Amino acid sequence: MKESLNHTDILLKAKSKAKWNTIISILSTLLLIGPVMFLLSLTYYSIGDRANKQILTLETIYSLTDPTMTINDNKVRSSISPFFGLTIDAPIKQQYNSTEYNVGSHEVTYRFGNVISQKQNLNIPKETSATFPQTIINEDLDDSTNGLDKDSTVNAFVVFKNSIEYGKVSQFLNEYNAKSIWNAVETGKEKQALSDKTRGITLIGFPSNNRAPENSGFIDKSTPVQLFYEQLAFISSNSDMVDELIWPISLEIKERRNYIKDNGLKLYGATLSIKVKDLDAMIEDEKISGMKVITPEMR
Template sequence: MKDEHNKDRENDENLYKAFLKETKQEFTSTYSLSEDEQRKIVKDGRNTARITNIMISLAILLLILPIMTLFTYMYYGFGGKANNLIDVAAKTIYVTEPNMSLEEIEIEDDIGFFSMRLLFDVYKRIGKEDYKAGDYDIYFALDKPSFPKKNYFLERPLVEIPSVETETLLHPKALIPFNPQEEWNMLNGLPDGSVAEVYVSLSDLMEPDDLKKIMPAETELRWFAVNTGMEEGQTDKEGVPITPIGYPAQIDTTTWSPFNGREQSNEEVFMDILALLEKNEDVAEKVARAKSLEIKDRRAYLRENGIQIYGAVITGPTPELRKLEQIKEIRAMKVGEVKLWNWK
């Protein structure tokens, strides 16, 4: 009995092993993969992993970009930093560019990642009309400006890199780097039916009101070049050329202009602007043509000595401007922009 039981048990085990072997062979033949199929599975897995990594990276970037943008807006918005940079750039133009103005309401600011761009147009008054003189594009990396990209639409723009030899407004004791008679001849050769802009240099320092009294009736003073104690030498202590600083001679009735005459005289506004530029001189020197402004020393001189002028920008009908040659207080003249008659 026992032998028969063991024999049956052995037969059952053999049958089970045969079943397992047959099942394994059937499974292998049914589900085994070729080498190409295995490669395809590995490749698909690799692509899936790559796509997953890309999606995760994009998700992280999509989270970071809004945070960076928010930080940039907070940086420029906190404490009015953006408005201060705009204010400094605009007011630098008024006091360093003769007979130049801008419409501050039209200044565009474009805030990017940790940066801001200012875009604005500048204008010149020639005769009775304001003409677009050019446009500025200033890039700020946080609060550090780059040199502006300037595009001028003028026939006789002032040089971009000033020097003693290219100056148009000159202190009474400074050498004249051009032939004054040639400039008078040029003015005399312009058509009577035109208006022009001229830069005049005086024989002596004068009070602004005294210059106004001797101007031909049908002309308009546009900008005063102010003596700050450095114009005779025309360079700073290191020998870097400086250019005139000054202020508009006329009240600007546009509400956004700092020289609108509502609360302060133009002279007072000029001094306030110099105080602002002294605190932001690195920005002002990038915006201005002159790369040395020496605002601190010039402000100190003006506080001690008051405002006197040594030159001015004048506009009007060409026949009226020719009368300037007979005014003994005018030492030299240089012709600026010329337009067709618009004197009303």
């Protein structure tokens, strides 16, 4: 009987040992999977400089399409997680009266290089019709200056009565003591964009202080116009990354590049920093066909 009990104890101990060995093996495997998957994810987003290209794509979309806001390149953060995850947190800034303000952030999460979520977090008033990229249609251009302090300065997006050659726009703006913040380029698609109530296509342009982001591959000393052409080329050659971010909105870059190449660089409109009384003069002189006042509370 005693011998039988000893055999039973031995079997129970053996089973217990086997159970714990299995548990330890599973835990060891799980502990190894995390670092291995992180390493694989890091490698995946390093190949072809994929992570930086994703960041640059977001920055470039803002530069080319948003008439009021840009990405603060110096403060963009990114993190890679196991199972091929990448999160980009890009601070957004906006210029008002020669001062740049942080007005929120744009967060994008990728899995296997594909966008699985994105959100624009703003600490300024946001219209219910707002889209990303920002679209402007004719309904948005019916603002008036009624009720505004005539000596106050506003940011206003205006559509010129007639397009202006880029080289001549400074002279025109000087007549009204206006400063350009963002230039809307004539690309042959503007009437379509402004009349599209579905907001399916954006205007295209570039910031007046257009600067190459760090580690972008763009030429550091490019003029704002030269950089604009480089940005168009970048967007065109990375259309898959762009479409992931902006769907279902369209940029139609290839057609627009061809239009600019054939017709030269002309401005369809601009975001201006301008005193209300000078904006009134611009309206009275019939120099613009529509405008949208953009003066959010800055903090």
